[in-house]
Amino acid sequence: MSAAAAHLPHPLQSPRHNAALRRSMRKKASIRRAAMITSAVPVLVNSCAGKMGHAVGEAVLESGNTLLPYSVAGPDVGVDVVNCAGQPIQLVPPEEAVSLITRLKEEHPELIVVDYTVPAIVNANADMYCSLGVPFVMGTTGGDRDALKAAVTASEATHAVVAPQMGKQVVAFQAMMQRMSEMFPGAFNDYTLSVVESHQKTKVDTSGTAKAIVESFRALGVQPFDDDDIELVRNPNDSVDRMGVPETYLDGHAYHTYRLTSPDGTVAFEFQHNVNGRAIYAQGTVDAVLFLHRQLYGKPGGATQKLYDMIDVLEAGVMR
Ligand SMILES: NC(=O)C1=CN([C@@H]2O[C@H](COP(=O)(O)OP(=O)(O)OC[C@H]3O[C@@H](n4cnc5c(N)ncnc54)[C@H](OP(=O)(O)O)[C@@H]3O)[C@@H](O)[C@H]2O)C=CC1
Ligand SMILES: O=C(O)C1=N[C@H](C(=O)O)C[C@H](O)C1
Numbered sequence: 001m002s003a004a005a006a007h008l009p010h011p012l013q014s015p016r017h018n019a020a021l022r023r024s025m026r027k028k029a030s031i032r033r034a035a036m037i038t039s040a041v042p043v044l045v046n047s048c049a050g051k052m053g054h055a056v057g058e059a060v061l062e063s064g065n066t067l068l069p070y071s072v073a074g075p076d077v078g079v080d081v082v083n084c085a086g087q088p089i090q091l092v093p094p095e096e097a098v099s100l101i102t103r104l105k106e107e108h109p110e111l112i113v114v115d116y117t118v119p120a121i122v123n124a125n126a127d128m129y130c131s132l133g134v135p136f137v138m139g140t141t142g143g144d145r146d147a148l149k150a151a152v153t154a155s156e157a158t159h160a161v162v163a164p165q166m167g168k169q170v171v172a173f174q175a176m177m178q179r180m181s182e183m184f185p186g187a188f189n190d191y192t193l194s195v196v197e198s199h200q201k202t203k204v205d206t207s208g209t210a211k212a213i214v215e216s217f218r219a220l221g222v223q224p225f226d227d228d229d230i231e232l233v234r235n236p237n238d239s240v241d242r243m244g245v246p247e248t249y250l251d252g253h254a255y256h257t258y259r260l261t262s263p264d265g266t267v268a269f270e271f272q273h274n275v276n277g278r279a280i281y282a283q284g285t286v287d288a289v290l291f292l293h294r295q296l297y298g299k300p301g302g303a304t305q306k307l308y309d310m311i312d313v314l315e316a317g318v319m320r
Contacts, residue, residue, distance in 0.1 A: 063286045
């Protein structure tokens with residue numbers, strides 16, 4: 001070493017080097033965090049025997065995440081195995097749900113459950129996931145929604161995304177109506193509301209999305225309107241002739257029209273969201289799974305909320 005160099009600070013101690021070292025350590029930590037949250041998320045979908053569960057199973061695989069090869073199905077399911085994009089999924093009866101989920105949670109500590117079952121069991125399933133401490137995305141509609149949300153909020157060990165609507169653009173419309181009602185409460189005072197929704201004939205309940213959006217119309221001041229006032233179309237002929245549903249989508253469509261009319265009949269507003277197929281819900285569900293996983297494992301301290309909805313997921317900017 002030359003005499004001049006002997007007077008220079010050792011490179012490992014120079015301020016510039018230390019700053020570079022800190023930058024490099026920060027970058028490595030961020031890469032480690034990113035690796036953790038972009039590694040495949042293990043997902044159990046109940047029930048892959050149903051239409052939405054099946055579509056979500058395929059979307060999980062398509063997204064490069066891990067679809068676990070089991071699914072809790074209904075009590076009367078006629079087959080043992082269903083095929084999701086080439087992957088066989090073993091169907092498990094509801095009475096084996098607790099032991100299955102307990103085992104899967106041990107094997108996959110970052111397990112997230114997705115539920116697309118039936119309104120009659122939505123509360124029982126949510127209570128089960130809460131008691132098992134497994135995070136879940138609840139797409140199933142109906143049941144007692146207040147009790148469902150209260151169960152998640154009160155639960156000690158779990159977190160959930162609960163929403164009747166997972167389609168990004170419909171969620172954005174829902175958020176817009178909610179914002180409008182908060183910004184301009186009473187803007188539609190005394191207007192008359194009518195709502196008609198058409199779905200496949202197998203849908204057993206009233207649209208959960210319509211119910212959620214009607215809440216905003218109530219806050220905007222419309223004349224008394226109960227959820228029971230929502231008109232349901234389940235007859236395929238009416239879906240085609242009256243609502244304009246293409247015949248190819250009779251087995252999977254969701255057409256909603258909300259009409260607001262002023263007290264003297266001189267002003268009218270109409271809002272529509274018409275969805276054919278199930279792709280936007282399946283993709284949104286995967287976005288919700290990744291959002292929940294990121295909340296739980298992607299940041300120091302974990303999730304800040306117990307209960308999220310799809311407006312939270314949309315606001316996080318993570319919907320594709
Ligand atoms: N959040 C959103 O964006 C969306 C929500 N949905 C909602 O998702 C739900 C499911 O819709 P969809 O897939 O069309 O309905 P399906 O009837 O096609 O599927 C429901 C499935 O749940 C099964 N099931 C019944 N009981 C149980 C049980 N105890 N445990 C596990 N599975 C059970 C049924 O089995 P079986 O037939 O043998 O009884 C059936 O396979 C509905 O509430 C619907 O409104 C739908 C689309 C989008
Ligand atoms: O059952 C369906 O199909 C749908 N259910 C959800 C609801 O009830 O709001 C969402 C969409 O309408 C499709």
